[in-house]
Amino acid sequence: MVATVTLTIDGIQVTVPKGTTVLEAAESVGIFIPTFCHDPELSKPGACRICVVEIPGARNLPASCVTEATEGMVVYTASDAVIEARKTNLELLLANHPDDCLTCHKNGECRLQEYAYYYGVRADAFPGEKHQYPIEDDNPFIVRDMNKCILCGKCVRMCQEIQGNNVIDFAYRGFNAIVTPAMNTTYSDTDISNCVFCGNCVSVCPVGALSEKAMLGMGRRWEMKKVTTTCPYCGVGCSFDLNVKDGKVVGVTSTDGDVNGRALCVKGRFGYGFIHHPDRLKTPLIKKDGKLVEATWDEAIALVAEKMGAVKEQYGGETIGLISSARCTNEENYLMNKLGRVVLGTNSIDHCARL
Amino acid sequence: MTNSIGEIADADFILSTGTNTTEGHPVIGIQVKKALRKGATLAVIDPRKTEVAELAKYHLRLKSGTDIALLNGLANVIIAEELWNKEFVQERTEEFEAFKATVAKYTPEYVEGITGVPAETIKEVARGYAKAKSAAILYTMGLTQHICGTHNVFAVANLTMLCGQIGKASSGVNPLRGQNNVQGACDMGALPAFFPAYQPVAAEANRAKFAAAWGVDELPAKPGLTVGEIIDQAGKAIKAIYIMGENPVLSDPDANHVVHALESLDFLVVQDIFLTETAQLADVVLPAASYAEKDGTFSNTERRVQRVRKAIEPVGQAKPDYEIICMIGTAMGYPMNYDSASEIFEEIARVTPSYAGISYERLEQGSLQWPCPTADHPGTRFLHVGKFGRGLGKFHPVEHIPPAEMPDEEYPFILSTGRRRYHYHTGTMTQRTGALEVFYPTEFLEINCVDAEKLGVCDGDMLKVSSRRGTVEVAAKITDKVVPGMVFTSFQYPDVPINKLTNPARCPISKIPEYKVCAVKVEKAG
């Protein structure tokens, strides 16, 4: 039996296991609380304070993501004081945030934007000093625009606590605070940075500070159709979402996979470009006079059936070999095994698992 | 894998042999690192100083091809110091005495002589492994791509049984599959001796069962040839080959021989998404759809069946492989008609006991790990709880066998091959992404600075590497990742077709070629 506590959030009675945070308790009954620095899979710094709530009797407005729900607690998630605090928080963030939603890659899936809209905070409410960091795009995978960074630290913790590469950390203080690899180098300086371009930091960035380079300009977030599938590379079998626009795969983003959570590696996340590569085979080919020439499906299949049939007839089915594929699906390997044993009459079927 | 990927993070001791996990299987590497943060001990057996070796408390840097000696040495210590799990050995295994007799001579000192690993390290690792509450062994091709690959695996199994480190969470033997669906291809009967779910074709009852399911009178009884044998026999006992999605010209050892063999066939069909080196030799090339263009399932290295979902229409006139196979079958007089991939899967579930409880409908709710025998079975996280597949676990005593080809005066270096983080298999896909090949555009040969100095080469100099079978040119990368006398590269770059050099000598049981050791000479090019 797990011990439980019962509290009241916005007038609703909620019973949760002891140790639950106020944020989790609120979410469990569908009450919305904004968060920037909180992530259920990462450690909780309680740093951004956008998630504050009002708890009568508490000093100040506590951050709900690091406040434990206790018996009899009374919580208001949207009192005037709470909304005022969140607005001020957003105004301060926007004060040194570039006005770039117009073409920003994150537009439509950005928490800063979402909350600004929700709380009606306009960008120009609090004009402040803007950063002038150069955009880091000297590698083919990830673009870092630290002008848009809200210093939530999720990328830092993702790289430390999930990926385990410790590439980035906070440096400097105050207005100059920045998230950076050691010695202020770039990701691409891998000898120093230790970055492996898994892009797992990108998957947690709540704003447009980290983006997938090849997805820039390929379509807005709301135009993308997401199709969850399984990585075609190694045997780990990570899940991810193919992002599709106008019938083309234009990117890969994290989903919550059974094996991998949101984590992926460089191949899975950034290795999709072959799908639309011009070298893709687009028609059947038949060798004529030593050269492969284009043919129709009917011609090609008829020729395969005829030749295979002839070999089977003349030498017997066991003289036909089938090399199936560890990269094709179960369904396809199954049918290969069926085709070989039933139609061609051979057990010489194998795949390159051993290689 | 006998465990699940997620369990690795909870292991107290991880013995990783022949796997550069963080590069080869990065997301499993994440679990290893997580275990380390939780205080686990990591021991890595690898001749190379790989990324994961640098994270390890113990790096057992053995001489290539001496794994059995080392593993037997660990067992020797465990028995000598009475650290073995007597209850487990008693109740769940057989042939222990024979095993004990075999490892008796593999004292740490004797093993040090063979492997070069200090006796003291062997003792410490043996103690750590035996005493751990849970201990997972991870291995990949580094262990199996040897002439004694199967014996290597036996040696690993012996060690786990000796300590009872199997059949519970975070403890077991975990081969990490290099390709996404190796597990599934094996499960589905893409094997010469087995129907789906490893049901031997040699057994009359199995043939009768499948003949009935497939609506034919009989099925061939004699187990077929393995992939290496199929290619060896091309033009001889094999007259025609149908290759789906593989590129043996680059992936198989002794590439010159493969090309020659395929050219001597009566008929070669290759079905792929690109015109690979192999497809160029074909009489007919069939354009296949990529994974993004079709529905299906993959089974990962932990036996987890997951959906592949069609996101876009096939490019050009390409078709999903399953459709093409059905067209061929139908054209040859055996109608194969399925409305969808899910209909094929329903048939699979009917004839594959371990998949019987899985359906596309269930997979919509989440993936499932086989065995999953019934529609209400939750799937199986780790294997061999309480009992092995065959009943009692059998010790297979094995002796050290040196590699088939050892360095000599003419070919003084050991060449080992493997994978790079940024690339996959023969590079057909990863060389065409617009990103990966941009960052890691060329292959190089890792060579120790001592050797480099002797040869008078600097970083980036072109080298000519030759074995008894061929020659390739590749740039030098001077590093201490390899010991003097060893060189390493990957087989993932068509520009460096390293398999022109590798030795096709195979493990007599698994038929896996010895990619990890062959003798080469290295010269400055030009």
Added chain:
Amino acid sequence: MANATLTINGVQVTVPAGTSLLDAATGAGFFVPTLCHDPANPGYGGCRICVVDVKGARALVASCVTEATNGMVVETESPAVQEARKTIIELLLANHPTDCLTCDKNGDCRLQDYAYRYGVRKSSFEGERHNYPIDNSNPYITRDLNKCVLCGKCVRTCAQVSDRQVIDFAYRGFNTKVAPAMDTNLAESACVSCARCVAVCPVGALTYTPLAGKGRTYELRKETVTCSFCEAGCQFDLNYKGDKVIGVTANAPGEGRPLCLKGRLGMELRYADKPLTPMLKKDDEFVAVSWAEALGLEDVLAKIKELEK
């Protein structure tokens, strides 16, 4: 009817004579941006974002007002075309507020679409910004002329209804703006709140007040319904957020019809999850009224009551 055959981006296209280059190109699957072009009200040709390259022509031509003729060779994305479009976008952005952050048109705005497509991040022209007050005197229509790109679509659609012409261009140069007569606010004008101008505005200058702040365009799903109040059959959009209809917006008038407030309110009452309180203008002021009054049913109801007695 005679046809014209021309080549667009290397593809042969045959269209009925009199077809515009814009329709010929989009009909063949090519993308051409437009701002001032209204398919229901064509032939204006003011904004020039739709320019294309016609071989032999002296300059780039506006495709929405150029007829496709036999033998024409057209490029829709030549470097010159892209350059021209970029410049137009830069000029527009030069005095456009950067307000996508909270703008209700974000996600369904032509200016934003085209800026993204042509990679114009910010204007290289440091332009003067307008500082017009936002006009929300009308309970249905918010006018933020700071965002207006002066495409004139609202003016023309309003003028399509005889005797309407509530708004028109006023002033010149930088000060040009769209305004009711005497530059009053909308409430004081002859505006009947039909919101057909809102339906055609390509940017966030005219937005539908009851939906302000209620959800981003990409969170909403639109379903078109046909009004059944009169035989004209004007079309309205139900705006779904999740499975709830949070508001009804004007889509397109029936052939030659005004598209009226009554129709929209009727659809609102019929479909909306929580219908808004109807407001009607009485003595130059908007006041809340009963649904019966809003829908003009008072007479009918009175008669029914009479009969019941």
